[in-house]
Every structure is written in structure tokens, then in C-alpha cells.
Amino acid sequence: MLEIIANYFTLDWQIPILLSVVCVSLASGVLSPIVVSSRMAFFSDAVAHSTLAGVALGMLLAVDHPATLMIGFGVIVALLIATLRQFTTLSFDTLLGVAMAGSLAAGVLLYHKVKGYAGLHGYLFGQVSLLTWTDFYALLFNASLAILMVLLFGNRFLLLAVSRPLAQARGIRVARYEFLLIILLGLVVSLSVRAVGLLLVNALLIVPAAASRNVARSVKGMFWGSVVVALISGFVGLFGADYFGLPPGPAIVVVAVALFLVSQVFRPLFGHHAAEA
Secondary structure, three states: OHHHHHHHHHOOOOHHHHHHHHHHHHHHHHHHHHHHHOOOHHHHHHHHHHHHHHHHHHHHOOOOOHHHHHHHHHHHHHHHHHHHHOOOOOOHHHHHHHHHHHHHHHHHHHHHHHHOOOOHHHHHHOOHHHOOHHHHHHHHHHHHHHHHHHHHHHHHHHHHHHOHHHHHHOOOOHHHHHHHHHHHHHHHHHHHHHHHOOOOHHHHOOHHHHHHHHHOOOHHHHHHHHHHHHHHHHHHHHHHHHHHOOOHHHHHHHHHHHHHHHHHHHHHHHHHHOOOO
């Protein structure tokens, strides 16, 4: 195991993999409390499912870099969902369910048209072991953007999650910050899909905050705890997957869920001090 860990710090082709996992963990860790508090779990899942349609469309149109269209498609779907929310009487969950099912089905059909089912597994469950320096730079931008937005607007995002009327009463332009959050999540989810897969990326935006919330004594503590859980999940999942010969993406999520279960066991020890959102 020590040799496996050392390789990620010394071998040229494994260093970007480790750094990319760190970036994905940081991005998901800082956004997870906002996603959970805003009850946007299904929203990020719908955006993740739409990315397959984006990359398949890029291949069908013979675009040089299909991943670019994947990111754009994810953001467009996110904005479309947010817009439709303003003009429909359907519940938000119902709207997300329709978007998630439709985008995934369309993506599979388009992908099958271009490549059959070859390589589909990688988009569903991630390709951590194939990440390069180019992927790292994209994920570094991903993490930097997520951290910057949370530092600048995190309190406003959380206030919107608690009460939209209260946010309006305090002079916050609700629609502006809702769309900003939607665009941010669309970008982060789309950029993270190559690493952990569209079926797993949503887990990293939910589980860290859920685990941290069980034991945190404050909202600030929940944020820091979420980042710690995400980083531990990334490191342990990556190294453990290499040691046991398992796919890294699912391994990272399994570790995160295991940490959630541990936090659930210890939650009674913290009584009413658990953070509420």
C-alpha cells in the first residue's frame, strides 16, 4: 500500500490523477452544503445525466473536443430547468424527473448512434485512471471557481436556501443568485463527469455535507467537515481502489457513504448541536 501511495507522488502519469481527484473533492466538498441545504440534489443529478447527450452530440457533429459541448449542454439544461420552473405548475421534483429521464435517454440513443455502446461505461462511472494534465487543469479551474463563488456568495446562497422571502427582505436579488448558483452547479457537475461519471458525481455533491451535518456544531463547521469528508473519500477511495484492483470512481463514493454511516452512528453524541440547514 505504501508503494502505491508513493507512486501517486512520484510517477509522472499518476501525479495528475492524484491532483485531479483532489480538485474534484474540493469542488464537491465546498458545494455540497449548499446543494444539501438548497435541496438541489435531484437538480445536480439531472444536469449530470444531460452531459452524456452533450458529448454524444459533439461526436455526432464531429466536434474536435466533444467535452466542450458536454459542458455547454449541461449548463444549457440547467438554465432550461430553472426557466421552466418559473412557467409551470408542476412540482420541481417532477420537472427534474422529466429532465433527467429525457436527457439520459436521448444521450444513450445519440451515443449508440455514434459509437454503439463502446466507451459508455467510462461516462457512466468515470475514468479516473485515464486523467491527464489537461484534465487536471480543467478540474483545477473547476475547484477554483467553486471555492471563489462560495467565498464570495456562500452566505447569500445559504440564506436563499433557508428562506427566499427573508433573502428578498434583506435586499438580495433572489433571481440573480439563483441563476448564478444554477450556472455554477452546471459547470462543476459537467467538468466532474469525466472523473467520477455521471451516475456518481451527484453522490459527491450530497454525501459529504450529509455526513458533516450529522456531527457539525455550526454551519461553518459543516462546510469544513464537508471538505474533509470529500478529501478523505478521494484519497482513500483512490489508493484503496488501486490496491484492490477496483474502479476508483465507485470506490470514492463507497468511502464517502461509509463515512456518512460512521457519522450517523456518532450523531447522538452531539445531541442538539448538530448543524441545521
